Amino acid sequence: MRSALLAIEGLRFGYQPERTVLDLPELHLAAGESLFLRGPSGSGKSTLLNLIAGVLLPQAGSIALLGQSYASLGAGGRDRFRADHIGFVFQQFNLLPYFDAIDNVLLPLSFSPRRRQRVGSSARAQAAELLARLNLDTREHSRPAVELSVGQQQRVAAARALIGAPELIVADEPTSALDADTRDTFLALLFDECRRAGAGLLFVSHDRSLEARFDRALDLPALNRAGAGPC
Amino acid sequence: MLIRIARASLWNRRFAAALTIATIAISVALLLAVERIRTETRASFASTISGTDLIVGARTGPVQLLLYSVFRIGDATNNIRWDSYQQIAAHPQVAWTIPLSLGDSHRGHRVVGTTTAYFEHYRYGGGRPLAFREGRAFAAPLEAVIGAEVARKLGYRIDQEIVIAHGTGRADITTHDDHPFRIVGILAPTGTPVDRSVHVSLEGIELIHAGWQSGSRRPGSTAAAATDLTPKTVTAVLVGLKSRMAAFSMQRQINQYEGEALLAIMPGITLAQLWSLVGVAEGALLLVAACVVVAGLLGMLTALLTTLNERRREMAILRSVGARPWQIGALLVIESTLLTLLGAIAGLAVVVLGMLLLSPWLAEQYGLYLRPLAFTLREAGLVALVLAGGIVAGIVPALLAYGRSLADGLTPRT
Numbered sequence: 001m002r003s004a005l006l007a008i009e010g011l012r013f014g015y016q017p018e019r020t021v022l023d024l025p026e027l028h029l030a031a032g033e034s035l036f037l038r039g040p041s042g043s044g045k046s047t048l049l050n051l052i053a054g055v056l057l058p059q060a061g062s063i064a065l066l067g068q069s070y071a072s073l074g075a076g077g078r079d080r081f082r083a084d085h086i087g088f089v090f091q092q093f094n095l096l097p098y099f100d101a102i103d104n105v106l107l108p109l110s111f112s113p114r115r116r117q118r119v120g121s122s123a124r125a126q127a128a129e130l131l132a133r134l135n136l137d138t139r140e141h142s143r144p145a146v147e148l149s150v151g152q153q154q155r156v157a158a159a160r161a162l163i164g165a166p167e168l169i170v171a172d173e174p175t176s177a178l179d180a181d182t183r184d185t186f187l188a189l190l191f192d193e194c195r196r197a198g199a200g201l202l203f204v205s206h207d208r209s210l211e212a213r214f215d216r217a218l219d220l221p222a223l224n225r226a227g228a229g230p231c
Numbered sequence: 232m233l234i235r236i237a238r239a240s241l242w243n244r245r246f247a248a249a250l251t252i253a254t255i256a257i258s259v260a261l262l263l264a265v266e267r268i269r270t271e272t273r274a275s276f277a278s279t280i281s282g283t284d285l286i287v288g289a290r291t292g293p294v295q296l297l298l299y300s301v302f303r304i305g306d307a308t309n310n311i312r313w314d315s316y317q318q319i320a321a322h323p324q325v326a327w328t329i330p331l332s333l334g335d336s337h338r339g340h341r342v343v344g345t346t347t348a349y350f351e352h353y354r355y356g357g358g359r360p361l362a363f364r365e366g367r368a369f370a371a372p373l374e375a376v377i378g379a380e381v382a383r384k385l386g387y388r389i390d391q392e393i394v395i396a397h398g399t400g401r402a403d404i405t406t407h408d409d410h411p412f413r414i415v416g417i418l419a420p421t422g423t424p425v426d427r428s429v430h431v432s433l434e435g436i437e438l439i440h441a442g443w444q445s446g447s448r449r450p451g452s453t454a455a456a457a458t459d460l461t462p463k464t465v466t467a468v469l470v471g472l473k474s475r476m477a478a479f480s481m482q483r484q485i486n487q488y489e490g491e492a493l494l495a496i497m498p499g500i501t502l503a504q505l506w507s508l509v510g511v512a513e514g515a516l517l518l519v520a521a522c523v524v525v526a527g528l529l530g531m532l533t534a535l536l537t538t539l540n541e542r543r544r545e546m547a548i549l550r551s552v553g554a555r556p557w558q559i560g561a562l563l564v565i566e567s568t569l570l571t572l573l574g575a576i577a578g579l580a581v582v583v584l585g586m587l588l589l590s591p592w593l594a595e596q597y598g599l600y601l602r603p604l605a606f607t608l609r610e611a612g613l614v615a616l617v618l619a620g621g622i623v624a625g626i627v628p629a630l631l632a633y634g635r636s637l638a639d640g641l642t643p644r645t
Contacts, residue, residue: 046642055550055640076555083553088641096236096545098243110232111553160552 005031005167005200006052010061012226013051017059022047023226024061027218031167034194034201036214043220045204049172052202053086054078066167083112087161087199089190091173094157095145101152102127102141105159108166115164123163130159134189151182158190165197172204187213233558237565240545244538248570251531255574258527259617260581262520266610267582269513271601273506276302279423280498282354283329284478285470287311287319287485290492294508297501300331300467303341303424307333310464315490319468322484324477327352329469332436332462335395340381342395342429344436344462350376352471355423365389366416372434372460376416380426380594389414393429395439410439427594434460470495524617528624531570535563535628539635546636560633564625571621575614 008027014020022044029035039045050056051063054070055078063070065085070078087108095104105127109116119126131141134155140148148156154174161169171190175183187210194201203214211217221227241248280301288296289309298304320328329352332344343349347368350361366389369376377387387393392411412431420426437460472478478497485495546559586603593601 050640050642053551053641079550079553079555082551088551090548090551090641094548096239096548098239103239107549108552111558 004064005029005033005066006202007064008052008061011051011058011063012060013047013056013058014226020059020226022051022058022224024048024223025225027223029168029200029202031200032195032198033216034191034203034214036211036217037202037204037220038206038208038211038217039204039220040206044224044226045172045220048220049170049204052170053088054082080112083108084114085167087163087166087169089154089157089161089169089171089174091176095148095153095160097146098144100142100144101131101136101148101156101159104145104156105130105163107160109164112164115166118164127159127163130162130193131156133193134159135185150177151179151186154178154186155189158186158193162193162197162199165199167199168202169194169199170202170204173206174203175205175210176207233562233565234569236549237562237569240542240562241566241569247534247538251534251570252574252577254530255524255527255571255617255621256577256581258520258524259575259578259614260585261523262517262613262617263578263582263610264585265513265516265520266607266613267586267601269517270607270609271605275422275601276502276505278356280355280469281358282352282471283469283498284472284475285482285485285495286467286498286501287470287493287495288467290494293494293496293501294505296467296494296496297498297505299333300469301424301498303333303343303428307466310466311468311493312464312491313462315488315493316465316468318488318490319470319485322481324472324474324481325470326473327471329353330433330462330465331467331469332433332464333466335397335436335439337381337393337395337429338385340378340427340429341424342431342436344431344433344465346433349430353425353469355421355425359421361421361425362419364417364419366414369415369430369432369435372432372438373410373412374415374432374435375412376418376430377414378418378426378428378430379420381429382417387414387417389417395429395431410435433462433465437462524620527574528571528617528620531567531574531621532624532627535567535625536631539563539628539631542632543635543639546632547639547641550636550639551641556633556636559636560629563629563632564622567621567625567628568618571618571624574621575617579614 006027006029008024010026011022011024012020013022037045039048047056051058052065054073057070065081068081070081073081096107099107102124106123109119109123116123128138128141132138136152136155136159140152145153145156154177157174161171169190174190175186178186190201191213201214203210204220286296286300288300288307289311291308295305299307316328316330319325327348329345329349333341335342335344350363350368353361355361363376364379366376375393381387391414393414394411412429412435418425470481472481482495482497485493549559549562550556583603586601590601590603
């Protein structure tokens with residue numbers, strides 16, 4: 001059995017104390033595991049991602065990543081912890097438009113000494129290698145993010161999430177803006193890279209057709225005892 | 232890294248950023264120009280005369296006497312009789328005198344009738360004497376010594392002949408063309424109105440005016456007929472005393488002189504009076520310039536606030552990669568600081584370039600000798616204040632961005 005990467009127990013959260021929007025008895029993700037979390041609009045998906053990121057703190061229950069409980073960390077500590085251990089891929093508009101592809105990939109290293117250390121002195125070379133493995137042509141590496149296609153932007157975002165080998169990759173609807181072919185290619189590449197880095201993958205999407213590709217799938221509305229919440 | 236992000240973000244919005252920088256540059260340039268003209272005018276005036284204890288002229292306003300006798304600004308309304316001058320010169324407390332006879336010009340340059348005492352005793356810039364770049368002092372009535380600027384601008388050389396015009400206007404309408412003067416000396420540059428003056432002997436002035444009455448030539452008269460070249464009047468007298476301690480009593484004696492209505496002033500005191508007169512206007516100008524700077528900074532604040540909402544996604548991305556809310560806020564402060572810094576640098580460049588281009592004209596037209604690169608601590612202080620203002624202006628959007636990034640987390644509500 002694989003060791004626990006993310007452990008959520010008895011989590012309750014509400015933006016106002018009397019209105020709980022998320023009530024999760026349990027959610028676990030093992031190291032290197034890929035988990036599909038079906039989360040349509042209003043299911044509390046964004047709230048859950050903010051909690052996993054450590055931006056929000058639950059009113060009850062616990063979240064622990066790599067055995068480290070968020071409750072024992074201050075806001076700054078959680079920001080640093082997120083920078084060190086989690087890579088995010090969002091739905092779209094993932095990149096800083098004024099940076100080129102390589103600089104976007106290198107961005108997390110500026111906020112995480114740990115990931116910078118893992119990458120070592122060859123950060124640019126590693127970023128270029130990651131982009132190349134994600135099928136981004138070398139010519140595109142130095143192009144501003146805004147000049148890249150949506151599919152290319154998502155691959156740059158994936159490279160940014162993966163650089164410095166964080167233990168957890170959180171992908172929030174990363175394929176919803178992609179056509180079917182691009183989506184499949186992107187997913188295959190994402191799986192490959194997560195496997196190569198040994199990272200756990202928490203993939204949140206409303207698209208049930210993707211479920212079968214993951215080690216495990218969960219339904220957030222079914223898990224959330226609080227019912228609908230703000231997205 | 233934050234600086235790099237701020238720089239790249241500004242470059243991404245370079246057109247708007249350039250406009251903001253231009254606004255700040257113009258306001259900083261205005262502020263510095265007002266300050267520079269103020270300090271340089273004072274320095275220029277203060278360095279024009281040195282070592283002169285008293286200036287004597289016909290009774291008029293002290294400031295007016297100072298302006299026309301030393302700075303060649305404006306004209307005298309009356310003259311001093313020669314015998315009054317002689318009495319002053321003969322006073323036991325007086326070490327030296329420089330009589331000045333003004334009222335004529337040469338191609339827009341004032342002609343100063345004086346004696347060789349001028350070259351011997353006149354001091355400027357904290358006690359420096361006049362020096363000859365070429366030639367010598369005048370020794371005959373129709374010899375002239377010209378200032379460095381006159382020589383440069385008009386291309387004059389030693390032995391060249393020039394004709395003096397009556398009056399101090401720019402157009403030489405009525406000329407004393409029957410008596411051309413030969414240039415025998417060119418003075419070294421001083422950075423004072425001396426550079427723009429043509430110096431001749433009092434006898435020379437007397438000679439060219441022989442046969443003139445009320446500013447025009449008497450028909451049928453020729454100056455050749457004049458044999459007595461003793462001046463009848465002078466316009467002003469610069470007086471050096473044997474002891475500075477005697478200045479007040481000497482001033483009183485001259486002001487109470489019964490032979491005619493005279494006025495003696497101490498240049499330093501009158502200069503201070505002049506500055507107190509113009510100080511109010513200077514203060515008002517500085518205030519207006521400061522208001523323009525505030526308007527420039529408010530413009531920047533508006534520009535930053537306008538973009539803030541569009542940039543929530545960018546801030547969410549930064550948060551997702553581990554940026555802390557204070558770092559998001561700091562980004563805005565860095566941006567405002569960069570904009571203000573670039574604006575201030577551009578403003579400084581505008582001032583220096585403007586001064587380089589305008590200083591010859593200002594020297595010629597107004598006798599203001601501006602040094603484009605002579606930065607003062609006060610100017611550095613003003614630039615520092617503008618920068619501080621820029622940082623403060625950045626704090627407002629920074630606090631908003633801080634608050635929003637805390638509230639938005641990874642999911643901006645755009």
